[in-house]
Amino acid sequence: MTLGFDTPVLNRLAHVSEAHGALALGDRLASLDRWVRADLVDLEAELAAIPRGERVVHLAAHHLLDRGGKHLRPLCVALASRFGDGFSPRARSLAVAVELVHSATLLHDDVIDVADRRRGEPAARIVYGNAASIFAGDWLLVVALRRIAAANVDGLVESMLAVIEEMIVAESVQLERRGRVEGAREDYTRIVEGKTCALFRWAMQAGARVAGLTAAEQAALDRYGLHLGFAFQAVDDELDFAEGNGTGKDPLVDLREGKMTYPLVVALERDPSLKERIVGLLEAGASDAELATIAQRVRACGALTATRRLAEDHMQRSLEALSALPAGPARDALETVSLASLQRTS
């Protein structure tokens, strides 16, 4: 059967889509949009209403928040809650909190990575300075934790603190990796699970708990969050190699910073001659021409295809996790999020 898309990946996706809901992705997205639009409007309004203090720390935080972003993690809270009591004001407050924690990590990451751009604009640290950006991240964490405490759902403050600790340890592993190429695959998994998956898992759990789901349903959504997060990160890694991507970050910025993305993990395994160049890059940086050469070699050994396959594999597993949940619009919506996560260009 020809599914009407002009790339194998889209065909594969449509195939998966068909197997799980008999709708093509475009129709699925339109349906998802209709179903959650009101929730998302409320969410955006609440995010926009985060207090705007007069200090530089507040300005730096809002510089990032006002750029928007995909709001995928709050969407996870919303959709998980829809299996139970729905996107109540408490659920919405938790959704805002997860976005604030995510934003806090971006503010800190951009300082650590000496990044210049974020979401198509100069990073907060460029406009307001590194110190303001660090304090802005701290402030958003505090605002998020206060919201979670106020929502008063048993164990959620503690589990968010555990997530933040996981993220910090993953950042630490990533720091220690800089300049090293050994053990790349093992550490890659560890870093992604800590830096990306942990917060997606929390978003799913928070939505599930606040809406009164059973322990089995919570566990299924937790697994969904893990695999969605991993798929999301793999696509992120792939986008670093896409010319003129829509992320608002510079292309090859991860490569320039010597971050061990999945394409690099694969390329190091497949093209041992690349190792020396990458060690050189990690130790002394690289010119734009040298970066382009490395990127070309990474592409040539099929590392981007392998990365796409990793993303697809995790997407598939996220769909499998959903099978433990009742069929209906909430499950359809999460399937759509998984399918769409592989199509994003930003």
Place this chain on the structure above:
Amino acid sequence: MTLGFDTPVLNRLAHVSEAHGALALGDRLASLDRWVRADLVDLEAELAAIPRGERVVHLAAHHLLDRGGKHLRPLCVALASRFGDGFSPRARSLAVAVELVHSATLLHDDVIDVADRRRGEPAARIVYGNAASIFAGDWLLVVALRRIAAANVDGLVESMLAVIEEMIVAESVQLERRGRVEGAREDYTRIVEGKTCALFRWAMQAGARVAGLTAAEQAALDRYGLHLGFAFQAVDDELDFAEGNGTGKDPLVDLREGKMTYPLVVALERDPSLKERIVGLLEAGASDAELATIAQRVRACGALTATRRLAEDHMQRSLEALSALPAGPARDALETVSLASLQRTS
């Protein structure tokens, strides 16, 4: 009456001391030491038992924690708790938490201030890097908040989050002040209340609440914490101008960084000709010779005496706050802490 000390300040202190307990400071300190030694031994043991992970973030955190420090904030928790149920395991856990929050702020401050030394050793950021030092601070905050959540005293997680927010806003005011000399006195008060007093207040409240004190007793201890914190900061400011002080920081480091300490606030008011030099310092930094000249001028206009007077005034007010509390060894102990805080050289 001659009180036997050879400086006016000590005489004044001994006078205050006499009025409040008829014991000289040395005897008071010996008595305090006997009374809380067992509590402090337990506290040190629990601080030493903070998990030692293998990552650079853990190493950076323990680099600071292992240097010790005065542990004045945990002592506040211990002494407040002694008005009620005593220094229970839960109270001890809160005492550890307040020290971890304090340590977190030092790790972040040293990055922001580009400080080289802390507690007589190279700062964590020098040994492990700025990124590790930032993450180490984040990690200690998380460990502290988890402890506070586990202690399960109503409202303490929320009040610590409010304190951290106050500290961040104060840091932000301080950042914005850099390079400016206007409004120094007003902002100085605001910064000290946020950066220093808020955490002392929390320490007193935490000890009071976990030990079951009345609301009136809690309020009195909160006031005590406010004024003890202010006195402590004023002495800190004074120590920046002391040659060969025992703080383990470089002398004049606050001045070099353009921090608006109280001696500078006073000097700007008393010696307008200093304004130009200080603006120059703030804008372009200063040579060691220029720093020494400014320090000399600050001393010459009596700014250090004024700073000492500010510290004494707050010390006095901390003693007054205690009058609402029952007389006994706990109150004696807090009086001693106030009196001793003016004598410290580190």
